[in-house]
Amino acid sequence: MDDGVAVECSDLVVRYGSVVAVDGLSLQARHGEVLALLGPNGAGKTSTVETLEGYRRASGGTLRVLGWDPGEPAGHRALVRKVGVMLQRGGVYPAMGPRQALHLFASYYDNANDPDTMLDLLGLGSVARTPWRRLSGGEQQRLSLALALIGRPQVIFLDEPTAGVDPEGRITIRQVISGMRSDGTCVILTTHELSEAERLADDVVIIDHGRAVAHGTVAELAGAGRAAGITFASQPGIDVAALAAAIGTDAVEVTETAPGRYMVEGESSPTRVAALATWLADRGFAMADLQAGRQSLEEVYLSVTGREAHGKDS
Amino acid sequence: MRPLAAQVTAEVRMTLKRGESVLLTLGIPVVLIVFFGSVHVLPTGSGKPITFLAPGVLALAVMSTSMVNLSIATGFERGYGVLKRLGATPLGRPRLLAAKITAIVMLEVIQAVVLVAVSLAMGWHPTSGAGPAVAVVLLATSGFGGIGLLLAGVLKAEVNLAAANGLWLVLLLVSGMLVPLAKLPGWLAAVARVLPAAALSQALHHSIGLGTPVPGWSWIVLGAWAIAGPLAAALTFRWE
Structure with missing residues (x-):
């Protein structure tokens, strides 16, 4: 004890x-x-x-x-x-x-x-x-x-x-x-x-x-589980290939998951976040809803149990 | 001692606050004594009806409290998870059982005071057989209590409610409580004699009604149920 x-x-x-x-x-x-x-x-x-x-x-x-x-x-x-x-x-x-x-x-x-x-x-x-x-x-x-x-x-x-x-x-x-x-x-x-x-x-x-x-x-x-990457929101139609080339030394994949919502796969280090912010700022693009390296507990739960989350109440 | 006293108080208080329990343990017995003591329709022989009724209804009251009331209350406590929850407190099962037994005896004392008072007012003259009467009541309480807990421990609360009340009615009719055993068909009287209800009513008719010794078969039947009832309950009781 x-x-x-x-x-x-x-x-x-x-x-x-x-x-x-x-x-x-x-x-x-x-x-x-x-x-x-x-x-x-x-x-x-x-x-x-x-x-x-x-x-x-x-x-x-x-x-x-x-x-x-x-x-x-x-x-x-x-x-x-x-x-x-x-x-x-x-x-x-x-x-x-x-x-x-x-x-x-x-x-x-x-x-x-x-x-x-x-x-x-x-x-x-x-x-x-x-x-x-x-x-x-x-x-x-x-x-x-x-x-x-x-x-x-x-x-x-x-x-x-x-x-x-x-x-x-x-x-x-x-x-x-x-x-x-x-x-x-x-x-x-x-x-x-x-x-x-x-x-x-x-x-x-x-x-x-x-x-x-x-x-x-x-x-x-x-914070655990699969690498969560970086998600952010900006204006729709950003050139994701150019962005990927600008922020990564290795092969980084950036996808537009929904119009104006982006997902940067791979590590979510401060260096990468800074590179991302600089690239957007240079072009006068907005940046909102930035989330780096953190899944919600719900995402963890779904990924480990492999099923739908229950409703808010029983 | 404090948990036991608190538990006994709670058990007695809950019974006296439950309308249907008061009806079963006091209301019905009082009505039976007053009604059949005034309206001479029962085949109670040549003497005053109250001489037969008073011991018979006292036996009924004991059965109502120790079997039916205990069974229904315990059944619902089991259904509501009360017994399970109490198992995780320092009260413990032995003290819970002791509290229930003590509460039954206290309720029986209340019943005896009320029913004897009503019977005396109806012109009853009890004989001096109180000692054996108390002994047979304690034996019967053990037997009835065992039967009540046997039902409460295996049946669902609602099913148990119906079963306990049904059993009460059957035993009331074939127990010599309201109708003398001698008036029953021979085979039915023979069945009744091995049941605790008839054994108790006959014991009380003899001890406090007629002032004669309790028949040997009453002692044997009540003693057997006093052991077999609680034993069967202990072997089958499910706490949740």
Whole structure:
């Protein structure tokens, strides 16, 4: 634990009968870090998280949460006091309102957060007595998050925390997650939304078919992969062959991908960007929307999973 | 101790706030005592109807709380992921089970107070058989609770709701709670005698109704269900 690693698994395998849900996944998350497991539905995100939570037994590989194996009874007993859990759905008595649920859950822990403070933090004060089944989807998610936080966890697992949440609620949830990170909590969340992973996480593991297909910080992922080259906008009809000859010593290819939009393949060094800018300036051409060497996370996601991105919301 | 006390309080509070639970555990029993105690249509023999009704309805009340109410509530808790979520808290399954049992016993005490008061007002004269009565009620609670959890642990919440209510109605009719076992066809009475409902009602008729010893077969049947019910539930229960 001295190295700051809070959650770790290596070569994790989770099988349901003959179906392999998680197929040799490794990941690591530190205290004060937010790790997002990003992937399409059915990629194995929930199976991974629920194995780390102790709900399922791993068929292979090793797991460590705060130094314990969550699948062992002793580990489970120790971890329930130190780990917060937000399930993908449900988990609260349907007839119970947020205040009563928070007070009840607070009673399970020795040193719980104050339930009324949590109500305010998650913006649930106005529905404190409304039964769970009559709360909106966003309110239910915020209550689930509050319940996951009530025991002052050192590690918190959030399964699709912003799914079905309105924009205002998403802002609240993001603020709470970033507050947890500042407090040194290790946050592991799943999402199938790229924008959420990009906004919330320090580190992202992209999962597909139970395997980690990419792993790194958002910046690393966006900068890695195939060379992204330089894209820019200018007036239509520029002589791309002349431009290519002017900015490259090696064979550079410049294409007009759409009228007035250009793509320079190959390296995206400052020298090349400068040469490009000079060439355009000498001819009095405009230059806009310059992007060098960085793909959006969405492009990385598409290239590593080889499929369409999911919509903005579930 | 604090988590257990909080859980028991929550369980009791949720039951008393649920209209259908109050109807099932208190409303229907009170109506049955008052109605059939006033309108003499049941074949309860020559004595006052309340002498037969009071123990019979107390048995019904025990069955309603420990089997039907427990089963329906637990089924929905399972369906809503509550049981799964609680598994990730320090409450733990043993304490959750202990809280449910304690809550049932507390609800049964409330039922007993209300139903005995109503029965006394209807002119009931209980005999001194409280000791054996408490013992058979505890055995029956274990057996009924096991059956209730058996259903809640394998069926979908909505299916379980129907099953538990259906079972309640069948057992009500063939239990000697409202209709004496002697009035049933022989084969049906024979079936009824191996079920916990009839064993409990006969035990209460004898102990607090007639002031006679609880029949041996009642003890045996209730004891067997008290072990078999929870065992079957434990072997088959799915928490999510």
